[in-house]
Amino acid sequence: MFADDLILGRGQVSVADGTLTLTVGCRLNWYRALPVSCVEYLAVTVGGIRLSPAAVTVRLGGQQIPGPALTEHDDDWWAAGQVAWLDCTLGKRPVEDRYQVRLEIGTRVPYMGPTPDGSWRLVRDECTAWVAA
C-alpha cells in the first residue's frame, strides 16, 4: 500500500573528519504503529552501493538505534506516518546535490503467525527515490 511513499524526497548531508553521512527520512511500510522490533530487516543502497547494516543508524522517537539492533526494541514503537531518520555513513565520498536511495524493508506482522514452523509473515517492500541533499 505504501511502497511508493517510503522515502522522503528531502534529506541532509554532513561531513565529519572527511566522512560523509547522508540522512534520509523514511516511513514504516505498514498502516499502523508497530514495535520497532517488527522491522526484521532494513537495507539501504546509495548510488548503487549497498550499505552494511552497521553503516545505518535509525533515529526515531528520540532514540538512536544501530541498524542491526532494531529487532531488540520490543517496547519502542514506530507510529503510522512517523518519519524515522536514517543516518547513512557513506565514507569518504564527495558531496552531491542528490542521491539515488533504495530502501528495502521487511516488517513482521505480529498477528500473522506463528506458522507451524514458528515464523511470522513478513511484509517486504522496496522503494527507490532521488533524495535531495
Add this chain to the structure above:
Amino acid sequence: MSAATTGPRLGLTMMSFAREIHLGQWDLGECLKQAGRLGAGTALELTGAQSLPGYPALLPEAEWTVRRGIDVHGLIPECYDAYVERGRRHCRAASLEEAAELIETELAIAHPLGFPMLRLNDATPGLLAAVLPMAERLEVRVVVELHGKSIRHPDSVRLAEYFDAIQSPYAGFLQDLGAMMRAVPRSFLDWGRRIGRPAEIVSAVEQGWNSGTPLADTLHQVSVLGGGDVDREWAHGCYVMFHHNPVTDLALVMPYLAHVHGKFFGIDSSGAEPAIDYPAVLAALRPGGYQGVISSEYISWAPADALDSLAQVAAHHRMVRTMWDTAAAETASTR
C-alpha cells in the same frame, strides 16, 4: 453529505484515511473533522494503533482529541479495532494469558473513548473466555472479524458454537466484505504496475485470483514469469487481502452479526464497486433484519498527489443507501 436516515446506519473506519495518515497529511483531529463532513450521526470506527498518538498508551491529549472530535463533529463512537498480536516481541510468541492482557489493555482504551464495541481480527473461544468478564463489566461487545477466515472455517464454526453456548450479548462476529469478493480491484492492479511489478505478472495474478487458482500455483506462475521475492510478496498480498467466499455465507453469519466492514477499493463513474457484489450483499442483509452499522472501509492505493479518500467514502455511502432502498422497493413490489 449526510448520514443515512433509513436502513442500516452508515459510518467509516479510519482505515479509509490510511494514505493520508501514513503521509502525515492528516492527524487524529483532522481525520475526525473529515469524518464529520459525512454528516451528523456518522458511526466512527478507529484502530488505536493507527490513530492514537502515544499508542499503546492512551495519552490524555489523545483521549481529549477523540472525545472532543466526537462531540464537535457529531460522530457516534461505534467500534474500536484491536488485534491479537502474539508476535509483538521478536522471536517469542505471546501466551494465551499474555494475549488476553493485550486485549484487556485495548478494552481499557476503548471504554473511556466511548466505544461500545471492540473488534478483534481473530480469536479463539479460550481467549474470549479470558477477556469477556472485563468486556461485560465495561459493557463493551467483543466481535471477531470474519475476513481471512469465512464463517465455514473450522475456527469460525467453533466460535459460533461458543457464542451459542454462552449466549452473551457481549460477543459476536464482524463481517468484512473483503471476504466476499468477485474480482481483484483495478486500483490494486494499477498500483502494482506503478510500483514496478511487470505487466505480465500483474495479469497472471489477476487471472489466477479471479479464476480461483490456488495461491501456490499463482506464486509458481509468478516465478516462471521471472518474478522475484517482491513480485511474489505482491501476489501473496493479493490473496491475503481478497477472498472469494459466497455472499450466501451471510445467512450463516446473521445470527451473530454485530457489525459490517463495507470494504471497497474505488467507486467507479457509475457509482458502483466492481470488486464486490454489493447488490447481493445488501439484498442478503436487509431481509435478515440487520440493524447494525455498515462501516465504509476504503482501501486506497491512490498516488500521493491524487488522494480522494473522503470523496470515496461519501460515494460509498450514496451507493449503499441507493442499493438498500432499491432492495426495499423490490421486496415491497413482490408482496
